[in-house]
Amino acid sequence: MTLSTPETPRRVRRTPWNRQRLSGLLWQIVVVGIAVAIVAWLWSNALHNLSVRRISTGFAFLGREAGMPIADSWLAYSPKDPYFRAFLVGIVNTLRVAVIGIVLATVVGTLVGIARLSSNWLVSRLAAVYVEVLRDIPLLLQLLFWYVLMQGLPAARNAWKPVDGVYLSNRGLILPSIPIGEANLWVIGAGVAGMIALYFLRRRLIAQQMADGRTRHIWPYALVLLVVVPALLSWLSGASWGITLPELRGFNFVGGLTLAPEYFALLIALVTYTSAFIAEIVRSGIQAVDKGQWDAAKALGLRRSFVLRQIVLPQALRVIIPPMTSQYLNLTRNSSLAVAVGYQDIVSIANTTLNQTGQAIEAIALIMLVFLTISLGISLFMNWYNARIALVER
Amino acid sequence: MISVTLTPEDPLPLDRPRSRRTSSGRVIGWLRANLFASITSSIMSLLLIAVLGKALFSLVQWGISNAIWVISGDQTGPCRAIRGIGACWAVIPEKYRFILFGTYPFSEQWRPALATLIFIALFYLSTRRNMWGRKLIITWAGALVLIGALMWGGLFGLSYVSQDRWGGLPVTLILATFGLAFGFPLGIIVALGRRSKLPAIRSLCVLYVELIRGVPLISLLFMASVMFPLFMPDGVNIDKLLRAQIAFVLYAGAYLAEVIRGGLQAVPRGQYDAADALGLSYWKKNALIILPQAIRHVIPPLVNTFIAFFKDTSLVLIIGIFDLLTTAKTSIVDPAWQTFSVEVYIFVSLIYFAFCFAMSRYSRQLEAQARQT
Numbered sequence: 001m002t003l004s005t006p007e008t009p010r011r012v013r014r015t016p017w018n019r020q021r022l023s024g025l026l027w028q029i030v031v032v033g034i035a036v037a038i039v040a041w042l043w044s045n046a047l048h049n050l051s052v053r054r055i056s057t058g059f060a061f062l063g064r065e066a067g068m069p070i071a072d073s074w075l076a077y078s079p080k081d082p083y084f085r086a087f088l089v090g091i092v093n094t095l096r097v098a099v100i101g102i103v104l105a106t107v108v109g110t111l112v113g114i115a116r117l118s119s120n121w122l123v124s125r126l127a128a129v130y131v132e133v134l135r136d137i138p139l140l141l142q143l144l145f146w147y148v149l150m151q152g153l154p155a156a157r158n159a160w161k162p163v164d165g166v167y168l169s170n171r172g173l174i175l176p177s178i179p180i181g182e183a184n185l186w187v188i189g190a191g192v193a194g195m196i197a198l199y200f201l202r203r204r205l206i207a208q209q210m211a212d213g214r215t216r217h218i219w220p221y222a223l224v225l226l227v228v229v230p231a232l233l234s235w236l237s238g239a240s241w242g243i244t245l246p247e248l249r250g251f252n253f254v255g256g257l258t259l260a261p262e263y264f265a266l267l268i269a270l271v272t273y274t275s276a277f278i279a280e281i282v283r284s285g286i287q288a289v290d291k292g293q294w295d296a297a298k299a300l301g302l303r304r305s306f307v308l309r310q311i312v313l314p315q316a317l318r319v320i321i322p323p324m325t326s327q328y329l330n331l332t333r334n335s336s337l338a339v340a341v342g343y344q345d346i347v348s349i350a351n352t353t354l355n356q357t358g359q360a361i362e363a364i365a366l367i368m369l370v371f372l373t374i375s376l377g378i379s380l381f382m383n384w385y386n387a388r389i390a391l392v393e394r
Numbered sequence: 395m396i397s398v399t400l401t402p403e404d405p406l407p408l409d410r411p412r413s414r415r416t417s418s419g420r421v422i423g424w425l426r427a428n429l430f431a432s433i434t435s436s437i438m439s440l441l442l443i444a445v446l447g448k449a450l451f452s453l454v455q456w457g458i459s460n461a462i463w464v465i466s467g468d469q470t471g472p473c474r475a476i477r478g479i480g481a482c483w484a485v486i487p488e489k490y491r492f493i494l495f496g497t498y499p500f501s502e503q504w505r506p507a508l509a510t511l512i513f514i515a516l517f518y519l520s521t522r523r524n525m526w527g528r529k530l531i532i533t534w535a536g537a538l539v540l541i542g543a544l545m546w547g548g549l550f551g552l553s554y555v556s557q558d559r560w561g562g563l564p565v566t567l568i569l570a571t572f573g574l575a576f577g578f579p580l581g582i583i584v585a586l587g588r589r590s591k592l593p594a595i596r597s598l599c600v601l602y603v604e605l606i607r608g609v610p611l612i613s614l615l616f617m618a619s620v621m622f623p624l625f626m627p628d629g630v631n632i633d634k635l636l637r638a639q640i641a642f643v644l645y646a647g648a649y650l651a652e653v654i655r656g657g658l659q660a661v662p663r664g665q666y667d668a669a670d671a672l673g674l675s676y677w678k679k680n681a682l683i684i685l686p687q688a689i690r691h692v693i694p695p696l697v698n699t700f701i702a703f704f705k706d707t708s709l710v711l712i713i714g715i716f717d718l719l720t721t722a723k724t725s726i727v728d729p730a731w732q733t734f735s736v737e738v739y740i741f742v743s744l745i746y747f748a749f750c751f752a753m754s755r756y757s758r759q760l761e762a763q764a765r766q767t
Contacts, residue, residue: 024591024592027592027595028592028593028594028595031594031595031598032594032595032598035598042625043625045624045625045626045627046624046625048627048628049623049624049625049626049628050624052628119428119431119435120428120429120431120435120438120439121428121429122428122429122438122439122442122443122446123438123439123442126442126446132751132754133747135701135750135754136701136705136746136747136750136751136754137705137743137746137747137750138705138706138708138719138746139705140708140709140711140719141708141719141739141742141743141746144719144723144735144739145736145739145743148735148736148739149736152478152736333609333610333611334610336610336612336613337612337709337712339612339712340711340712347610347612347613347616350613351616354616354620360616360617360620360621360624361621361624364613364616364617364620364621367609367610367613367616368605368608368609368613371608371609371610371613372608372609375608
């Protein structure tokens, strides 16, 4: 057999490759052409309809007065404020539910997931029932259920009072609060800065301990950074930490921190529903850890709770984090069910705006923008965390 | 901290075969092993027994012993008197026709009832392994046509009922089933597109999937109910239910595409090469070789997506379509019955639970089978 010239095999390969490429190109042109045609058709219809109905386009409405009352807001807001401010309040309300919901759902879900694997029959059975019941009923139905229960609570006059200063009534959950002034903010800021410093310090101490094997303690640093410095600052700035207890005056409460029934119902529904899914993720994550890890730890004579916390859970996290991310995204998206009970999150406010101005396209574009941004933020954070805890193999 | 059993192979402690209680010794042995194995475990058991016992006792008191089951007409006085002390189950026999079938003409309600039964039969047949394949597709097509004929009528002497009057359980089942029936092929096409070598098609599919998955379903439903009419030419007026149905198809398509894509990734490279070596075209290769294997890989996550989707249909409440949850909520607008929403919600929860629980049991069974093979 003679060696073929470089030309021959290339020509043989080229012909089908070219045909494939041509048909691929044709396919793409056809599909993209259809997509563009559909979008263009929809767009021209929309422009025509908008002009017929005299609906203005563009985001100029954001500067106009909203005239929409918002009951539950952490930002200062009045109906005279522009739409822009109303949207801001909505975003803060969405984040308020989503962030606190994610934290609580993670805690509850992890506990239930571990309980599900308990050697105690009653505990594991109870956890299984919790998971099964909550997963198989629509979230919206659960939300309505919680909301009805909230409304069925006694009026403010006969509020339930489990602990002094804590009231549960149809006005929501009322907790004692500490008025935050400028001085308090400084002290809190010092505490947070201390925590960040402590985090980096801990990493350094561990690295040093790894290098020379001598034990190092972190608690003296923690004492200084988290207790002594903030306390000193508080004393110097004269911050007051007096607790205001809520008081019943007339038909409502004065003072204290109020969690409105809408917010409270939404939070409970989101946390219980999502925690059921998280529990299943945690359970399968723990089960994915090799049995040999348990045996080895047991052979070293370590306590079971220590093994779970220090050996099994860190390894299970690698399996747990990716599905957990999608649960966090789900919780954030599900927080939009707020509109069903009248908690004014971003979707609810955009919906009111849509009804007032008729600018549907802009309102829905804003919802999409907000949720895509939040989703992207959560994904980026979780991917960073996932990369950090990923198994470093030697 | 709760101690954990070391049984990775046997996932659920509750599924473990337990000793038969043939004698009192066995019972005591079981109790010692499962409830009183250690001091912490014993304390936990005793605490739980106390708390659960009390909760169960008050639940039985509220739900059964103090409950009112039947009252005549709208005389809800006795029910109001025991509010908070006992349940008023009398609301269910009074309202169940409306909750289940909405405003469908009362004398014709056997038709949605029959449609519901056909749906359930269809779901049951779909779980049978020997039905998988072409037979199933034909059965589905036939059943869906039959359901349409039953619900609309206008044929065979059945009076015509427009879809404004449909409501309750059939609407929930229609939204879920048609959403899946059309979303599934859409999902397959998008999943294939996302793995295609052609950049324009791939980016179109990525854009579609990420946009739909990035926003809440509610905003899609708002779009369907408010924005959709804006995008249609003059004179074209699509019914609200159909608009919501289109939104659900697009929504299901995006989520199913991601699940199917996972299955496609699990098909070994050699299968593609072998199909290419046989000279099969792109479509034949995927339809005959790749997809059957890919879908088999992802049946359990597919069923989980179906469950999520079934529950998500309840969101149409927000745009005012009369599905099961909306009829339940509307049934207690009636002033005489206004205060008994808890009872109605429990009733509806049981219906949703029955469907979802059956599906999740089935998915677990499939997973167990997959582990064995």
